[in-house]
Amino acid sequence: MLLFAAVLWGVPVKVRSFATAVVTAVLVAVAAPPPAAAAVSGPCRAGTPPAAEPTDEFYADRGELGPEQLPSEEPAGSLMTGYRRFGGMSKETFTDRYRAAGGWVHPPEDGFLILRGVAVRYQQTLVEGMRVDRFGYPSGRYLAPVDTLYLQRALPPERLNTPVGAPQGNYHVYCVLRAFTVEAGPIAPWFGQPGLGLQYRLDDRFLPAAGDRVSVGWLVDHGYLVEEDPAR
Template sequence: MLLSLILASFLWLSTASAFPTAASCDCTGTRNGGAESAPYICRDSRLGPRVLPRRLPLGTLMADYNRLGGLPPGAFLQKWTDEQGDYKYPPQNGFQLDERGNAINGTMLLEPETLVDRFGSEYGSFISAAAAPYSQRALPPSNLATNPDAPDFPFNYHVYRVLKPLPVVGGPIAPWFGQPGLGAQFYTGGVGNIMALIEKGYLKKEKASVLISKKGKGCA
């Protein structure tokens, strides 16, 4: 019960950082991908698209996002990538850790009609509460790059509706990649990746517009 209450609070958590510091655009230490990488910061796909989403619903998810955590591009990559230049991900599947280094998480069921989402391919096994701010997800900026094989999903963003009780491991997200984290994430690996969950009838794809309120203006 206590874990459920904690996780419920994470679903609505709003990050407190209001005025992020702009990072330098010095591209020293980045990897220029040439003309095909022109849409990305410093032409380096690891740094994500130069232009972030502005329209609803994605624009609201970016409201407090400080892409590089106040660092110049090269310093950001030096801190968060390995010797091969690939991003280093946090331990324990990215869950927040307690004082003993144990992941704070628990098994639970996502109920039918719950909306969840994901920035990334459908072959991954992590989803979040729909419309949670990007900064609370502690993802690298590269997850915002539109997949050329899936152009109908700008910024690699996917929304799903739960169709039947879905067993997951859920918990708060650890700060990483210069982001505060502390949103809620759900690991589906025990049942399958996202594509498998769709095939098994657990999830149904939805348009991102389902997150935009359709309520009228009432008497105003």
């Protein structure tokens, strides 16, 4: 608590309320009980979510800007609450800020919130029966507590595209079959979004058997996670 209080020492009054809100969000994220204690835990039910119609119309005819129509079907549809594609910026300002050399400019420190130059990240064990999710293929290293809003994840709009054979928004829910440790912490604001949701980053320090191959897919293949059909 003293560390976070020091963050606000000497901050001008005009911005102190915003800073206080950020620090409060961080304290809640760090101090909250593991999500496995919530209603999103219980016996795992293996399943495959049904494929949706693939995205064939993109915003401004640019695939990196996401689908022309944002996901509206459940379960991804309800996670769009409050989401604005460019976070209130113009398309030009957004792309100037977050695109470079044909790719996305990602946040530093693996996307964890930074306070006074230090990333807020800590070890957490995901226990059996806990539900987690992600937008994207299982080749990635990031998960979040199930039902985290999209704007809290601070992801680019491209991640909402639906590839062939994937559920809408390429949204996937997983259940923990075998406990494992991740790097956890609040998400930095980025891509015009407020972030401050909780993210779980897979790290080969905690899964040495995976080495640099660690990914959500590796966890599925080795019995740590199982995909579920959230509609069941």
